[in-house]
Amino acid sequence: MSSISRFLTSRWGPMITGIVVGVLAPVLVKLGNPGNMGVCVVCFSRDIAGALGLHRTGVVQYIRPEIIGFVLGALIAALIFREFKPRTGSSPLVRFLLGMFATFGALVFLGCPWRAYLRLAGGDGNAIFGVLGLAGGIGLGIVFLRSGYSLGRSRPAPTAVGWVMPAIAVTLLVLLIAAPQFGRDAGGNPTGPIFFSTTGPGSQHAPLLVSLIVGLLIGFLAQRSRFCTVGAVRDAILLRDFRLLSGVIALLVAAFVTNMILGQFQPGFEKQPIAHTNGWWNFGGMVLAGLAFTLAGGCPGRQLFLAGEGDADSGLFVAGMIVGAGFAHNYSMASSAAGPGVFGPSVVVVGLLVCVVFGLTMREVKA
């Protein structure tokens, strides 16, 4: 077991993780997940928000087992390799807001960095604008990091703090399986508390057990290899360290090859699955997302893996994503296949302003 761990923490770790994600994500699509959405941390958080009734967009409501698997897979790896370290205290409220704004931006593009790469590997040309925006946002984040930006230090915390997110993940799994219903309204519609889509992307999913096992596997591998789709670009630019970037490149290549084999590679801009063709806001949305993820220290997947290791600040970032997804749909900020939502562009501008204020003002306070 320790030789596996040594291998995963070596320079090859992110590459192996990237290959596993790149192969399994298109397979999940083949088994039922929405197009180019084998894994999308933000879309799946949005589906979970919908399933919990935080928004009532009927087509995107499902408790995605992949997300549960990410947290619990990372937890298992952290426990085995003695890296489960409950900690908190590094500007939790700011991290919550960064999670919200990252989600607003990503839902204008319609995908997190993971899905941006997966869309590209599926032939969706619109993702080019998303990936360029992501790189731009990360670049902006690097400017702030270089000028001394910091959310301050986390401190070791009581064991119970580290178990909160894993406990939430288990609770979500119970709710997914039990899917409690309190009744129906006069029109015959379910009144919740758990909502599952019967049409649209939310109704499209691979078998529960398959999704959960894939999530657990990716969570385990990524906890060991430190896989991060935002750190990949950040470290390459900032530190000339290409270890994480090799993981993203491996993901792209593996997903492209797998899509070709499965007949899922469809190059073009029009009629791409769960995507719109507004290049400007595909770019703009991801500038906001890339900046917010960089200011928070990592991509949404990485936040889930850290939450599984006991990092309650990352757990709060994840909570911000789920709450943010609720707001994004309730207030017409999320895009649809028709294009950006009514308030999508304005929330990108507001989000960028808020992130710039954080970037300029958040500094470590010396004791």
Add this chain to the structure above:
Amino acid sequence: MSDIITVDARGLSCPQPAMLTRQTLQKFDKGTVKVLVDSGTAQENVSRLAQKAGWAVAVEEQPEGGCRIVLTK
């Protein structure tokens, strides 16, 4: 340069431990630099960065958790 410089990178998010270490290594082109970290990720990132810059790396586990990375050149 005979002073031993200590960098405390405990509790900081990525990429700050590696950035702080790099700043210090660039300031002191030889000597001994000790870096305190409290996560495996930071330990790996700091070690990799220092090795690439030609520093010898020794990792000492700390009794209170985390570790001290001793960099010498």
